[in-house]
Amino acid sequence: MRRILKYVMFDILRNRFVIGYCLFIMLITFGLLSLEEGSSKSTLSLLNIVLLVVPLISIVFATIHFYNSYEFMELLLSQPVRRSTILYSEYFGVSCSLSVAFAIGMGVPLIFLNQGLVSIYLLLSGIVLTFVFVSIALLGAVNSKDKARGIGTSLLLWFFFTAIYDGLVLLILFSFSDYPIEKYLLAFISLNPIDLARVAILLQMDTAVLMGYTGAVFSEFFNSWEGLLFSSGLLLLWAILPMLLTVRIFKRKDL
Numbered sequence: 340m341r342r343i344l345k346y347v348m349f350d351i352l353r354n355r356f357v358i359g360y361c362l363f364i365m366l367i368t369f370g371l372l373s374l375e376e377g378s379s380k381s382t383l384s385l386l387n388i389v390l391l392v393v394p395l396i397s398i399v400f401a402t403i404h405f406y407n408s409y410e411f412m413e414l415l416l417s418q419p420v421r422r423s424t425i426l427y428s429e430y431f432g433v434s435c436s437l438s439v440a441f442a443i444g445m446g447v448p449l450i451f452l453n454q455g456l457v458s459i460y461l462l463l464s465g466i467v468l469t470f471v472f473v474s475i476a477l478l479g480a481v482n483s484k485d486k487a488r489g490i491g492t493s494l495l496l497w498f499f500f501t502a503i504y505d506g507l508v509l510l511i512l513f514s515f516s517d518y519p520i521e522k523y524l525l526a527f528i529s530l531n532p533i534d535l536a537r538v539a540i541l542l543q544m545d546t547a548v549l550m551g552y553t554g555a556v557f558s559e560f561f562n563s564w565e566g567l568l569f570s571s572g573l574l575l576l577w578a579i580l581p582m583l584l585t586v587r588i589f590k591r592k593d594l
Contacts, residue, residue: 347436368388368448
């Protein structure tokens, strides 16, 4: 597994798109930190990038890379290599490469211009979301042989988690406004990794008004450290469970 993982990582790190992704994040981060006078304002702007751009790049790039690596995986399967080894190598190769690009792109400006605990949470959230959405991307790609359909599914999932989900939560809230459903909304927060990452960071910034309704409910039931541990554990599950399901499907899939 180590050799395959090393090959996949170095191959992706040389990819022009990944290098461009790193430079894009770096330029945007330097620009926002230089233009925004208040560190909280710049951090909130960077948070939007982490919650929107990172999942989009991760899920689309991972999907495309999986389909482009089909012949490579078929070649490896002709050797005495287990399917799970190949898939885990692809997963960690893509996730680690994109995480390195993100960490360099956002980490270097933050070190020079905005050091602090919130910046660390920002970087960690971006890295965890990368692993989460690469896992989701591989699950969608393994279930579909058609490349166009797989990419379309990835874009639909990204749009669902970033935009549609909160609308559905608000719809449920207004529909059952006469009932005490606040505790049940915690379950809805757990079903969206982007909401979990948003709340984990904003709980450390004391900006509950910007969390949205789901974040306000979250902060009502947890203090900052309890909320951080809760959201971190759920984010790890979001990265692990889809990948375990993907491996199970891939083992039975006819390539």
